Amino acid sequence: MQTFSKPVAETVASALAQRKAQLASAAVVSFAGALLVNSRRRQAAADQKKNDLHLHSRNEAVERVLLPFSQQSIQKPPKTLLAITSQETIRQHKRFFKPVDTLQKVGVNKEFIRQLKAIAKIIMPSFKTKEFLLIVLHSIFLVLRTWLSVVVARLDGRIVKNLVAANGRAFALSLVEWFAIAIPATYTNSMIRYLQSKLSIGFRTRLTRYVHDLYLDDKNAFYRIINLDNRIQGADQFITTDIAKFCDTLASLYSNLAKPLLDTVIFNYQLTKSIGMAGMVGLFVNYMVTARLLRAVTPSFGKLAAIEAKLEGDFRGAHTRLITNAEEIAFYNGADLEHSILEKTYMRLIKHINSIYKIRITYNMFEDFLIKYVWSAFGLGMCAIPVFLPEWAGTVIPVKAGDSPESSRTRGFITNKRLMISLSDAGGRMMYSYKELAELAGYTSRVYNLLSVLHSLHANEFQSSENPDAQYSLDNIQGKIIANYNGIEFKQAPIVTPAPGNERGGEMLVKDLNVSVKPGEHLLITGPNGVGKTAVARVISGLWPLFSGCLAKPGTDDIFYIPQRPYLSIGSLRDQVIYPHSHEDMLREGRTDKELLEILNVVHLAYIPDREGGWETKKEWKDVFSGGEKQRIGMARMFYHQPKFAVLDECTSAVSTDVEGLMYNHAKDTGITLITISHRPALFRYHQHLLRLTGDHGAWEMETIGTKEQQLSLEKEIQALQGQLKEVETMRTRLQAIDTELSLKV
Numbered sequence: 001m002q003t004f005s006k007p008v009a010e011t012v013a014s015a016l017a018q019r020k021a022q023l024a025s026a027a028v029v030s031f032a033g034a035l036l037v038n039s040r041r042r043q044a045a046a047d048q049k050k051n052d053l054h055l056h057s058r059n060e061a062v063e064r065v066l067l068p069f070s071q072q073s074i075q076k077p078p079k080t081l082l083a084i085t086s087q088e089t090i091r092q093h094k095r096f097f098k099p100v101d102t103l104q105k106v107g108v109n110k111e112f113i114r115q116l117k118a119i120a121k122i123i124m125p126s127f128k129t130k131e132f133l134l135i136v137l138h139s140i141f142l143v144l145r146t147w148l149s150v151v152v153a154r155l156d157g158r159i160v161k162n163l164v165a166a167n168g169r170a171f172a173l174s175l176v177e178w179f180a181i182a183i184p185a186t187y188t189n190s191m192i193r194y195l196q197s198k199l200s201i202g203f204r205t206r207l208t209r210y211v212h213d214l215y216l217d218d219k220n221a222f223y224r225i226i227n228l229d230n231r232i233q234g235a236d237q238f239i240t241t242d243i244a245k246f247c248d249t250l251a252s253l254y255s256n257l258a259k260p261l262l263d264t265v266i267f268n269y270q271l272t273k274s275i276g277m278a279g280m281v282g283l284f285v286n287y288m289v290t291a292r293l294l295r296a297v298t299p300s301f302g303k304l305a306a307i308e309a310k311l312e313g314d315f316r317g318a319h320t321r322l323i324t325n326a327e328e329i330a331f332y333n334g335a336d337l338e339h340s341i342l343e344k345t346y347m348r349l350i351k352h353i354n355s356i357y358k359i360r361i362t363y364n365m366f367e368d369f370l371i372k373y374v375w376s377a378f379g380l381g382m383c384a385i386p387v388f389l390p391e392w393a394g395t396v397i398p399v400k401a402g403d404s405p406e407s408s409r410t411r412g413f414i415t416n417k418r419l420m421i422s423l424s425d426a427g428g429r430m431m432y433s434y435k436e437l438a439e440l441a442g443y444t445s446r447v448y449n450l451l452s453v454l455h456s457l458h459a460n461e462f463q464s465s466e467n468p469d470a471q472y473s474l475d476n477i478q479g480k481i482i483a484n485y486n487g488i489e490f491k492q493a494p495i496v497t498p499a500p501g502n503e504r505g506g507e508m509l510v511k512d513l514n515v516s517v518k519p520g521e522h523l524l525i526t527g528p529n530g531v532g533k534t535a536v537a538r539v540i541s542g543l544w545p546l547f548s549g550c551l552a553k554p555g556t557d558d559i560f561y562i563p564q565r566p567y568l569s570i571g572s573l574r575d576q577v578i579y580p581h582s583h584e585d586m587l588r589e590g591r592t593d594k595e596l597l598e599i600l601n602v603v604h605l606a607y608i609p610d611r612e613g614g615w616e617t618k619k620e621w622k623d624v625f626s627g628g629e630k631q632r633i634g635m636a637r638m639f640y641h642q643p644k645f646a647v648l649d650e651c652t653s654a655v656s657t658d659v660e661g662l663m664y665n666h667a668k669d670t671g672i673t674l675i676t677i678s679h680r681p682a683l684f685r686y687h688q689h690l691l692r693l694t695g696d697h698g699a700w701e702m703e704t705i706g707t708k709e710q711q712l713s714l715e716k717e718i719q720a721l722q723g724q725l726k727e728v729e730t731m732r733t734r735l736q737a738i739d740t741e742l743s744l745k746v
């Protein structure tokens with residue numbers, strides 16, 4: 001048991017030694033370190049980055065998008081050229097995607113048509129697109145299929161007539177004709193399905209590309225949509241599933257609506273020839289009445305589809321959270337609770353789907369009854385008109401030379417009946433299309449909502465506050481940002497949480513901050529948990545808005561952020577070090593793996609490439625690296641990018657103090673000005689200034705490290721530690737006493 005007391009003394013002694021070292025080193029730290037800048041190297045890197053940025057500029061006309069389309073292509077995806085959405089197009093489209101009125105009913109109405117028209121500008125930007133060609137081809141095949149249906153109906157009539165007339169030769173010949181028609185008919189059907197799928201995937205590619213261009217824009221809309229807006233929950237579901245469903249429904253709707261419409265026109269024309277005008281008027285009246293009846297009983301499938309999509313998103317989101325936080329949940333033994341959360345989310349979804357199924361029972365019954373039975377009976381009645389009341393029909397079934405009146409009537413009846421069946425099928429599909437149209441309205445409202453929110457975030461238009469008296473509201477951002485400044489300077493700038501949808505508006509964390517960081521003047525930001533240290537970094541990076549005051553900051557290339565939570569991307573080991581650059585960027589800049597190894601050496605990770613099997617190794621890196629290794633990779637990234645300024649947010653908390661010191665010294669030696677967010681006093685010595693956030697109504701204070709006050713406060717801390725050190729002996733004695741007491745009891 002005595003061994004426990006030794007570390008107590010050691011810890012206090014080492015803390016004391018550290019304080020003394022701080023006191024000594026803080027006094028000697030000066031701007032000299034900052035002047036030892038390897039300026040040539042940094043300048044070259046900056047130029048290279050600018051060059052690189054130019055090559056990847058968002059204004060670049062065309063970018064390659066990888067679209068795997070077969071199993072083979074998954075290994076080696078083909079490259080399809082797709083134009084990147086230009087800023088001009090986005091600006092022009094903005095007015096079509098005005099914010100959605102949440103009270104607006106989702107359904108087949110004017111708003112739906114307006115939203116669909118707006119989305120059409122993305123999925124079919126002009127008639128010179130591949131998608132338009134697909135629609136034309138698709139339409140040709142649809143006409144062909146209708147024509148083939150008429151031919152088949154006539155042939156069917158002739159086959160039965162030959163059978164009734166016992167004409168064996170004619171019967172055999174008509175059967176041959178039957179098979180001859182089967183070939184183009186089946187080819188037509190396959191092509192219709194193929195072209196429909198192609199159309200859907202074409203729409204999806206355009207829409208996904210457009211959404212990605214907005215979602216991952218230079219304003220970080222993917223961050224804003226979560227933190228600065230609460231109109232869209234689970235954007236991933238919108239992008240991966242809702243867009244796909246929207247495109248599938250739209251493409252199939254065209255074929256499901258265009259084909260029966262065409263069928264209705266052509267079959268009606270054919271039927272008029274056989275059943276006369278009276279029959280046609282009867283049929284028309286029948287359509288009108290049934291359509292009205294069906295419309296009246298159709299439930300709001302659009303709204304139901306939109307709710308279903310949202311619940312699907314919630315279920316998917318719950319699973320994603322489980323995967324992302326698997327280790328933490330497993331450590332906490334949280335499987336039971338997570339299980340019940342997943343079950344609840346799933347049951348909410350299933351309950352909704354079940355209610356849709358129940359609604360559909362009566363609707364489908366009514367629909368079937370009207371279309372299959374009422375229509376057939378009505379149709380048969382119409383077919384009988386030329387037989388029983390030829391004077392009403394205004395037409396009689398022609399009797400061909402050599403045919404008996406019976407066989408002619410049979411031929412006429414069979415042909416008409418087939419046309420009738422096709423007509424009722426077309427009607428059924430049209431009615432079904434109405435249901436599909438209502439569902440499309442649901443998907444359209446979701447896709448439109450996503451697009452309108454992305455457009456507004458891209459244009460820096462945020463959700464308006466419900467409280468007009470709120471001091472800080474996202475729709476009233478007054479702060480002034482000066483970019484490309486050689487330093488960081490806050491003037492009367494409050495740090496405020498964005499808090500979208502919060503009745504009270506944003507909460508002020510730091511009051512009117514006045515801080516200036518010039519090159520070489522390293523700043524340490526400290527303060528209790530939740531006081532707003534990271535929030536300062538968020539405002540510098542532009543993730544959070546500046547509600548008032550002024551902030552001058554370096555250009556995006558000149559500042560690098562290492563966040564509190566390490567992030568490891570998908571990709572090779574090399575990709576982890578050079579993130580967010582790609583291997584192609586690295587080669588273009590003329591950087592080598594040898595250089596990367598030197599960087600890993602600085603952060604004491606030189607053993608990693610060998611251990612992991614080389615730079616090309618791909619793994620789920622977040623599960624491979626230890627906490628400290630992840631943080632060192634973060635530092636390695638900074639050394640790779642060599643920015644002028646770096647914001648380090650508690651990013652070395654799991655790194656041993658000696659390696660941490662080496663990394664800090666190396667960063668300073670290479671000319672990086674550090675803005676560190678930390679609670680660790682061991683880091684004082686690497687900085688000139690200290691910003692202390694006290695959390696008392698947004699209060700803060702600035703100190704120069706190494707000043708008299710600073711020394712005084714360190715002296716005080718040393719005295720306190722020395723006091724504790726004196727107590728070690730007493731504590732040790734007490735521990736021994738407890739040990740003895742315990743052993744006696746045992």
Ligand SMILES: Nc1ncnc2c1ncn2[C@@H]1O[C@H](COP(=O)(O)OP(=O)(O)OP(=O)(O)O)[C@@H](O)[C@H]1O
Binds near residue numbers: 227500509531532535
């Ligand atoms: N997106 C957000 N919307 C509203 N409030 C937020 C948001 N993100 C953080 N906050 C709140 O802002 C406050 C400051 O957060 P911040 O992350 O800056 O704390 P911190 O000082 O860095 O704390 P720590 O030392 O624990 O890292 C916290 O109370 C936090 O709950």
